[in-house]
Amino acid sequence: MVRVAESEAVARSRRSRLSLLGLIVAACAWCGTAAEAQLNITITEGQDAAVPIAVVPFGWQGTGAPAFDIAGVVSADLGSSGRFAPMATRDMVSRPTQAAQVNFQQWRTLETDYLVIGTLTQDGPENFTATFQLFDVVRGEALTGFRLQAGRADLRRTAHRISDMIFQELTGIPGVFSTQIAYISLERRTDGSKQYRLIVSDADGENAQRVAESTQPLLSPSWSPDARRIAYVSFEGGVSGVYVQTLRTGTRERVSARAGVNSSPTFSPDGRMLALVLSRDTGNLDIHTLDLSTQVLRQLTTDAAIDTEPTWSTDGRSIYFTSDRAGGPQVYRVGTEPGARAQRVTYDRPYNARPRISPDGKQIAVVVGENNRYQIGIVNVDNGDLQVLTNGRLDESPSFAPNGAQIIYATTQNGRGVLASVSTDGRIKTQIASVAGDVQEPVWGPFPRP
């Protein structure tokens, strides 16, 4: 990790690159779709080890009230990670907006380790520049600083980018505050009917947008690697079908509605294929691949067992899946080349299902079942060692954050479906509760691409 002494100069030297960064932020991708109720994140474990940081409200150079509370979003982001404990604004003795105004001794007295200051400047009616600096309070030195340009609609994303940069500087791990999550929300109405919604939101639960809606079950959302499409299963019309929907345009294609089960779609790493589960006329669930451009369907497994929940290895050359061919469900791996034989991967517990591969390909998140409890575990790909990370009764649907440091999953609280996350070392747990209804099947989207 490179630490720089004079951030103002560094910021200037990086300005051209960062101006670009700021402009990457695209316009609303789902204009016209309705906004949904947000999620609220609460740290449930690991808070005591959080690093104290102060994010001072940004200075404002423009007309009228500040266009956006950048510091508020950065502070909430860092806090939601569980790794930082942001100082409440009311506890700040001073509110510097420039390096020259910082009194390090004062911040040391307040026992904060790091300090973030910045300014939001209005360049035109719809154009803004955000600058920020991050200081190591103990050493009394600047660590990093950036200048980002943004349109009015991009100010929230700009704040998330600032959070990402601060998080990476201080932890060495890329931040995931600019990423999105997809999940299914379920509303039970008083007349007994149900409303299923496929939702995409920012990683902090804000900016929730409805992608699909049905009175019949929606399930198994899966991101394309470029974050532009989502595959999912819909039971509309009383039969299961696999659909691929382009988020920006809302157009969708039914890619499989064969007889029997159409289930568990996941995109290949190159985005050209889907792995999916079909029972076709045999009634037996097997793993298939579907080439999305040629429509060529290939069957990868033939065992009489339930073979389901496929997920691609990071190199796309094999597929991990759940099978009960040995009795209870366990994770297996099969090569995508013709004639490949499946090999068993998990042994440790009577129930290991729903594998998802970590971004570095070294770990598999699974649902671990034993003694009537279902929890999230991670399995070491090389030696099969299992570490159970959660302690719920009905935990399911694990999905790695794209930085590999966190897993989002579904659990229940007081009979309601809620989302939760756990750091892959098991130390930090957060709960992400929906304001209304049940939420289930979270899937963390990839890093945004320029």
Next chain:
Amino acid sequence: MRHAFVILLTAATLTLTACGRDNVVPEDAGANSNGANDAGLSTDRQGNDGVITESPLEAEQRRLMQQLVVYFDYDEAEILPEFNALLQAHGQFLARNANSQLRLEGHADERGSREYNIGLGERRAQAVRRVLMLQGAAGTQFTTVSYGEERPAQTGSDDEAWRLNRRVELVYR
């Protein structure tokens, strides 16, 4: 009111077709059979007093035909012995009524992963289908769908709710 089983079956076929995907119980169909019955199978068991009579065997068949749910053990798709008679009655009915269509909806309890539970529901529906076909029903009379844990019959997270949710529903079309 008592009905002749033959009437029941004939009317059930007609009414069930009309009622879409609701869980129609043949008893309702029987009630309709008091009106004009155009199937020509209705009057051979009518007694002298004009009251339709029913033998103990017929009553048992009628009772079985009204049962439209088969339950399963945890993570199992094996047909439990207590459902043999039920499935025999439905299988024989389907064999005698080649135009009858049955939709088998497989379900699982909420435990474990959702997509594996889709697999369990399908396996249960297929197990029921096989048993019905052994009674002479044709494969073309069935459609199967698995909802996994998505459509519980009973909400709650206890043994009783789970027991009621591990099921296959027989839905006549």
